[in-house]
Amino acid sequence: MKKLLKSKRRGSAIPLAIVVVLILLAMGTGLLRMGLNSRTFSTRTTSDITARCAADTGLTMALYQMNQKLQVKPWSSSSLPTVGETSLLYSDATYTYDVTGDLANGFIMAAVGSADNAERTVYATIGLQGLFEHAILTKGSLILKSGTTIDGYNSQDPLDTEFKVNIGTQSTADSMVVLNSGVNVKGDVLVGLGGNPDTVIKDLGATTGDQLGGTENDPLPTITPPATLLDTGLDITAMGEIVTITPADSGQYGSIALKQASTAGILEIDGGDVVLYITGDIDLGQSCEIIVRDNSTLTLYIDGNIVSGNGASIGTEDPTKDPTTIQLYGTGTSTQSFDIKAKNEWTGVIYAPNADVDLYANGDVYGAIVANSFEFKAGGNYYYDEALREVSIEDEGVSFVIERWYEGSPKLSIEDIKASPIK
Template sequence: IRPCLFALRTASDIAARCAADAGLTKALFEMNEKLGVFPWADSNLPQVTDEALPGCDATFSYTVTGDANSGYTVVSIGKSAHAQKQVSSTLRLKGLFEYGLLAKQIVVVEENTLLYGYDSDTGSTDTELTIGTISTAPDSVVLGGGSSIIDGDVFVGAGGDTETVIQNSGTVINGQTYALKKEIPFPVITPPSLPDMGTMDITGTTVIGPADNGKYAGIVLLSTGMLEITGGDVVLHVTGDIVMNGGSQIQVDAGSSLTLYVDGDLAGDVLNNVEINNYTGIAGGFKLCLMGTSEPYIEFVNNSDLFMAIYAPNTDVIFKNNTNFRGSIVAESIYMKNNSLFYYDKALQGESIGSGNIGVSFVIDRWQEG
C-alpha cells in the first residue's frame, strides 16, 4: 500500500507543478494580448481562479500584480488532490531595442573600440550588453584587435558555429559567444496615423513642436538649415526623401523628443557632415526608423557624439573613426571604425516605435518556485 500511496502523491505533485506552470504560461499570454488593447490600464490585470488543466483533475489559479512603473509579478498556484505547488515570476518588456547591436548580416568592430552598457533610467553603469547577427555565414562578425573590449555577449544566427561566424583578431569579450536558439524577427513598422503637412524646406532655423506632428512629403535642409525640436514629443513621418546638405543640423531640445519615420532616402550628404544634437541626454530622445529598401547605407562623420535609437533593418549603418554613440542599433549590417565608444542604453529595452506596440512583448525575467 505504501508504494502505491507514494506513487499517488508523486503523481499529484507532478500534476500540481504542471498546473502551476500552465497558469504562468497563460498569464504571460494574457499580458501580451493586453498589449494590443489601448489605452493600457493597470486596473484590470489578468487573474484566474481554479481553472481546470485539460486532461487531468488539476487546476490552476494566477494573479498578476504591479504597474507600468514598478513592473509586474505573476503568482501561479497549481492544485491536484492534496498537492499544491506555487511558481512566481517577474515580467519585463522586450522590444525592438533589446540588443546593443543587432544585424541581419555583418557586424564589424574595428581596433580600439569599446562597447559597454548603461541604464539612463537608473544611472547604473553595471550593465552588460549583447551584440550579434542572425547570419550563420563565415566571418559575419569581425572583431579587430588593439584594445577593443565588448563588455557582454556576442551571438550568431540559429544553428551557426561561433568559431566560423566570429572572426576575432584580439577583441576581449567579457561575456559568452553563442548561437541563437531561434531567429530574431525584424518586424515591419507601421507609423502612427498623422495629418498631411506638405513639405518642409529649411534654410535658417525652423522650430517645430508637437503641433507640427504630421506626414510630410519631403524635408530639405540646406547647408544653413537647422531643424529644432522643442516643446514636447514630436513625431514626423516623411513619405519621400530627406535631403540634408553638409553643415545642416537637427537639434532635439531638453524635455523634448523626436521620432522620425522615413519611407524614402536620406539623400544629399546623408549624415556625413550633418550635425545631430540630442540635448535630452538620452537615446530615447531621438528614434530614427528607416522603413524603405532603397537606401544602401547611412554614414556618420568622424568624431560624432550621438544619443540615438536606430531601427533600419534594410540599411547598413557605418560609423567613422572616433565616434561616441549611446543607444541601440538594428540594421542590415553595422560597421564601427577605429577608436569608437559605444554604450547600449538598457532603458531602451522595452521600447518600440510605430503604432500597435509592434515588436514588443512581455517575457519572463526572474522565476522561482514556492
C-alpha cells in the first residue's frame, strides 16, 4: 500500500511539468511573434522613411531644374522638367518627378519615392521670389541712426496699408544689429540661422515687432551684367561739365569720374532706360552729381567702389517713390565699398552682398537694400516698397521657391494644394 501511494506521488509531477512547458512555449511563441511584428513594423517604417526621403529628393531636383531653366532666356514653359525612375544615391530607393503648369496659372511639382514595397508621393506649388524680400538684409552689421523709422508703402497700390516690413542680418555674431535710441521698426528684426536675438541685436531703446532667430538664410545669388552690353573701352568723365548718357550709350565702361572745376561735374541720365556696367570705380568729387532725369531710369552694375565727396549726390531730378528708377548691383567678387549720398530724398534698390554700404540722404529713403553691411545715416526715415515682392520672370535675380507642400496619394490640382494646410 505504501509503495502504491509513493508511485502516485511521483507520477503527479509529469502533468505539472507539461503545464509549465506549455506556458513557456506560449510565452516564447508570443515573444517571437512580438519580435517578428516589431521587426516587420521597423522594416515598414524604414521603407516609408526611405521612400519619403526619395520623394523629397525628387522635389529638390525638380526645383533645381526649374531654376536652371530660368537661366535660359527667353523663358519658355515648354519642356518642363520630368524624370523617370532614378536611383537615390547610396540607397536602393528610387524617385520620379514631373512639373506641370505655366506662369499664368502656377506650377506644381510632383515626386514619387519608392523603397521596397513602400511608396510616398509629395506635391508642391512653386512661385517666383525676387532679391528684395526684406526692407534691409545684410550678411554682417546693420546700424540704424537714432530716431529712424522703418516703415512700408506700396508704389503700385496706394490703397494698400498692410505692410510686411522686416529687417535683419544673416550673421549670428554679437551686436551685429545696432538699433539706436528712438528707432521704430514697424515689423520684425531677424538674425541669422541659429542665432540668439538677445545677443545679435543691440537694442539701445528701439521699438520693434518681434525679434527673431531666422529659420533659414535667404539665398544671395550672384548677379552678372548682361552679356549683351557692348564693351566701349572708354571711361565716363565730367570735369566741371555736364555729360549726358542716353539709352544708346548703354554699355560697359572702365570707370566714372566726376570732378569739380569752376562748376561741378554732372552725369545726367536722360531719354529712357540706361544700363551701365562699370568695371572699375565711381568717383564723385565735391558737389558732383549723377542725376536721373524724369521718365528715365538707371540700372548700374559695378565691380569696384563708389566714392562720394562732400555735397556729392546720386539721385533723381524730381522726387519719386518708384525704386526701379535707380538700381545698383554690386558685381565685384571681393569686398566692395559703396558711399552713397543724395541731396534730397533717395529712391532706389541696392543689391550688393559683398559691399559695405553707407547711405546719407537729406530726406527720406524709399526702396530696399541687400548688402554685406549697412549703416543708415540719412536725415529722414526709411520706407520699404512692398511692390518689390511682385516679380516677373524677366526680373534680375529671380528664383523659384516652394510656396506650399503637401503629401498624399491622389494627384492634386494647384487649387487643392493652395487650399490645403501647410505641412
